[in-house]
Amino acid sequence: MSKLFSFQIIKRSFKSVWVWVLVAVFAQSVNYFAQSSQADNATELLANAFINGNIMFNGMIFLTLVSIFFSTALITNEVDRGTLAITLSTPITRKQILFSKGLVLVSALVSMNLLLGVLGSLTTLMFGIQFDHGTWWTVIALWLVYTLVVASIAFFIGCWFNKSRYAMVTIALILGGFYLLGMLSTIDNFEFLRFTTLQTLFNTDAVINGDFLWQFIALPLIAIPFFVGGAVKFLRKDLPL
Secondary structure, three states, rough: OOOOHHHHHHHHHHHHHHHHHHHHHHHHHHHHHHHHHHOOOOHHHHHHHHHHHHHHHHHHHHHHHHHHHHHHHHHHHHHHHHHHHOOOOOOOOHHHHHHHHHHHHHHHHHHHHHHHHHHHHHHHHHHOOOOOHHHHHHHHHHHHHHHHHHHHHHHHHEEEEEOOHHHHHOOOOOHHHHHHHHOOOHHHHHHHHHHOOHHOOOOHHHHHHHOOHHHHHHHHHHHHHHHHHHHHHHHHHOOOO
């Protein structure tokens, strides 16, 4: 295990992303409490309204932004500052850097989603909302998979750029484009756009109706090539001092 990971890199990478974990959890917690407390009768705020209001809309934006910051903070920012090139002058290898940062990225996203899942469940209990917790945790699991796909795209782009500002702009344009296309696809004359956006594969209504297996299969199939492609590029790229 020590040949694959570097505790020094893990520690440094964790310092780069933990703030964003707290920001995302705090922002979503505000959404949970705001939506629940504003209901005329909390028992009327059913699972589908709570899920779609907090995850399908606000939550998707927050986690997309957080995934962008995670990926650029872990890879591009250090390349931009030249710290990775300095690190490689030590016994630490590129593979150790890659696996260590990948471990931090996945661990941060998993921890964040678990915290948001727990807070969502506690909020519904606090306000007495009629709620199917099994459906909620299925959506949280799908949300995690979707977040990993978003992170894989951000990671892939981050590995190709040496300047963090270029990486962030490119990632924001692509993921923002997905979000815009997803919104347009809800309009009758633009329904065909649902085939051009990643959000089609994040359908909370399908989860609520019990039809979600295809999403759990399709999303990882998209993430894997981006993670692999980004890793290959990172292992071969020139790192400026």
